[in-house]
Amino acid sequence: HVQMSGRKQVSCGRDLSCVPNLAAALHSAGVSGYVSVGTDGCENESWERTQGFDFVAVPLMHPRYKREYCRIGRTRLGPVTRSDTVIPSSEWSSLVVGKLSPWLQLDHENATIRTNAEKAFSEEIAFAIHLALSAIQISLKGRDCINLARCLNEQLQGSSNQTFWVRLPINIQPNSLNDDNKVVTDEPWEWWNSLRTLCSHSRRLGVALELNAAVLSKAVIDRWCGEPVKVIIVPTSLFVPNKKGYPVLLRAHQEIVQRFFKLNTQVMLTGACKNPNGLNSYQLYLNHLYESRAPPTPYERFSKGYEDYLQSPLQPLMDNLDSQTYETFEKDPVKYTLYEKAITEALKDQGEKNEDTRIVVMVLGAGRGPLVRAALKAAQSAEKNIKVYAVEKNPGALVTLYNLQVEEWGDSVTIVPGDMRLWNAPEKADILVSELLGSFGDNELSPECLDGAQMFLKPGGISIPTSYTSYLAPICCPKLYSEVCLYRDKEKGTALTSYETPYVVLLTNMNVLAEPQCCFTFVHPNNDVPINNQRYTCLQFGVKDSTLLHGFAGYFEALLYKDIMLSIHPKTHSEGMFSWFPIYFPIHSPVYVQRSTTIKTHFWRCSSSSKVWYEWCLSSPDILPIHNSNGRSSWIGL
Numbered sequence: 153h154v155q156m157s158g159r160k161q162v163s164c165g166r167d168l169s170c171v172p173n174l175a176a177a178l179h180s181a182g183v184s185g186y187v188s189v190g191t192d193g194c195e196n197e198s199w200e201r202t203q204g205f206d207f208v209a210v211p212l213m214h215p216r217y218k219r220e221y222c223r224i225g226r227t228r229l230g231p232v233t234r235s236d237t238v239i240p241s242s243e244w245s246s247l248v249v250g251k252l253s254p255w256l257q258l259d260h261e262n263a264t265i266r267t268n269a270e271k272a273f274s275e276e277i278a279f280a281i282h283l284a285l286s287a288i289q290i291s292l293k294g295r296d297c298i299n300l301a302r303c304l305n306e307q308l309q310g311s312s313n314q315t316f317w318v319r320l321p322i323n324i325q326p327n328s329l330n331d332d333n334k335v336v337t338d339e340p341w342e343w344w345n346s347l348r349t350l351c352s353h354s355r356r357l358g359v360a361l362e363l364n365a366a367v368l369s370k371a372v373i374d375r376w377c378g379e380p381v382k383v384i385i386v387p388t389s390l391f392v393p394n395k396k397g398y399p400v401l402l403r404a405h406q407e408i409v410q411r412f413f414k415l416n417t418q419v420m421l422t423g424a425c426k427n428p429n430g431l432n433s434y435q436l437y438l439n440h441l442y443e444s445r446a447p448p449t450p451y452e453r454f455s456k457g458y459e460d461y462l463q464s465p466l467q468p469l470m471d472n473l474d475s476q477t478y479e480t481f482e483k484d485p486v487k488y489t490l491y492e493k494a495i496t497e498a499l500k501d502q503g504e505k506n507e508d509t510r511i512v513v514m515v516l517g518a519g520r521g522p523l524v525r526a527a528l529k530a531a532q533s534a535e536k537n538i539k540v541y542a543v544e545k546n547p548g549a550l551v552t553l554y555n556l557q558v559e560e561w562g563d564s565v566t567i568v569p570g571d572m573r574l575w576n577a578p579e580k581a582d583i584l585v586s587e588l589l590g591s592f593g594d595n596e597l598s599p600e601c602l603d604g605a606q607m608f609l610k611p612g613g614i615s616i617p618t619s620y621t622s623y624l625a626p627i628c629c630p631k632l633y634s635e636v637c638l639y640r641d642k643e644k645g646t647a648l649t650s651y652e653t654p655y656v657v658l659l660t661n662m663n664v665l666a667e668p669q670c671c672f673t674f675v676h677p678n679n680d681v682p683i684n685n686q687r688y689t690c691l692q693f694g695v696k697d698s699t700l701l702h703g704f705a706g707y708f709e710a711l712l713y714k715d716i717m718l719s720i721h722p723k724t725h726s727e728g729m730f731s732w733f734p735i736y737f738p739i740h741s742p743v744y745v746q747r748s749t750t751i752k753t754h755f756w757r758c759s760s761s762s763k764v765w766y767e768w769c770l771s772s773p774d775i776l777p778i779h780n781s782n783g784r785s786s787w788i789g790l
């Protein structure tokens with residue numbers, strides 16, 4: 153259905169429980185293609201475009217028509233529902249969500265009722281496929297859904313491509329009863345998790361989440377924000393009249409709806425109109441909520457379109473970056489400002505030690521020159537005389553550097569073509585400056601590069617950055633896991649390759665299960681003897697609510713100099729900086745984590761003469777194999 157990216161209005165649907173005349177229902181709801189007719193007989197097209205609903209959810213069969221397949225002589229001839237010719241086929245596929253009959257009980261203890269429901273289920277799904285509906289809604293009323301999952305799997309394995317919306321409440325009201333008049337004790341999230349697990353985490357399953365009057369904790373909302381929620385269902389009973397008599401939501405419900413707007417979730421209105429201003433006043437209010445969101449930050453504007461998009465980490469030692477990549481990084485309004493501040497402070501400190509001499513600054517991995525510019529600006533601010541060496545191995549970037557030397561820098565900058573680890577420097581540096589950090593801090597081989605280059609540094613010299621630390625947090629992210637599964641089908645390698653590869657990704661549709669914890673730390677200059685950049689850590693995370701674990705999110709903090717820090721850690725993120733997205737370490741299969749359970753994970757940073765790689769595993773609550781053993785699936789070339 154309609155995606156909300158770039159839309160000025162929310163994608164809003166209308167949930168209908170009984171529809172004798174579908175074309176008339178589409179018309180009365182103002183759905184696109186069914187325009188309002190004025191008193192003069194003219195079609196009021198502008199009204200339809202600004203105020204109409206985008207789709208309707210309607211029963212595929214009459215809600216009370218219980219077909220009987222299991223009794224002799226009870227077969228009824230004739231049509232079981234309306235003809236597909238009541239509206240054009242293009243409108244079936246773009247404007248209608250089909251709802252399965254509410255009386256279907258595929259997990260009933262009675263074999264006759266269960267078998268009859270199975271046959272009716274197959275019949276209704278077959279008709280939905282015939283209509284080419286893009287989505288089919290299934291109501292889920294409890295955790296006991298094993299036979300429903302079996303029947304649903306038959307459809308998911310077929311050749312059709314319909315999405316199934318699993319409708320369930322966001323939480324359970326106290327003393328709620330199921331179909332057997334028993335009090336429901338488990339949470340709707342548990343129902344959903346049981347069904348999607350039984351259906352092998354199919355990407356064609358989504359959630360249709362219905363709000364209710366209950367006040368929800370942040371943990372409940374956060375958990376649902378990590379799930380593939382396709383639509384938020386808002387009952388008209390949740391609206392209250394404002395001073396002018398128009399329907400509005402209470403603050404708590406506004407915040408929930410706006411959280412899901414950030415995930416491009418659609419909205420569907422359900423229930424009878426309870427406001428004298430008409431049904432459309434509800435939809436106009438939802439549009440108002442959508443339009444009144446805070447304007448995007450520079451970070452959000454830059455990252456638009458990258459949400460939950462998996463990317464392979466850069467390998468700047470093994471590969472040469474292209475011009476577009478350099479250009480993207482150079483647009484960061486924050487990173488180079490922080491570097492300039494750090495270099496300024498370092499120049500002042502070094503100047504106090506050597507008041508009458510020139511300060512030597514070496515930029516390691518100069519790229520197209522942004523750090524060189526930062527060093528020259530810092531020299532002006534600190535009023536120091538400096539000599540800059542710009543070391544770069546990329547032939548394409550060197551063209552830019554040589555041009556800048558001729559046009560702007562002159563003799564104050566010396567261009568050094570080649571690998572910093574192999575360069576024989578003519579003099580030692582007072583300050584080493586580099587931006588070799590990756591999304592996990594050390595994953596672009598900053599430790600190996602700077603350890604090899606620190607021979608150029610004078611005793612008491614300064615390295616910028618002076619240290620950096622990686623962090624890990626467990627996450628629930630069904631959408632990302634589905635993307636990893638797709639990589640398994642598309643890319644070459646073993647069946648485990650996609651699950652043993654870290655990905656750079658703007659984490660959006662996910663839930664962080666516990667606060668990030670420190671993983672690996674590196675300090676420069678490195679005075680260890682011998683130098684060893686291999687690492688191991690064991691981390692334990694306490695989880696309060698039941699959830700599903702799909703892997704780990706990685707972040708880093710870097711101390712440039714003194715208290716000047718740049719960070720992508722969620723709590724300390726450098727505001728406005730977009731040079732790095734987090735990194736995602738997947739696991740072979742999702743792991744169910746019960747409430748008040750500890751997640752225990754192990755991470756290694758390993759190396760050989762030619763490569764560096766990470767290995768990771770889980771030892772609690774389940775034991776998973778060690779991922780990426782010996783760098784079999786992913787590694788960084790030295």
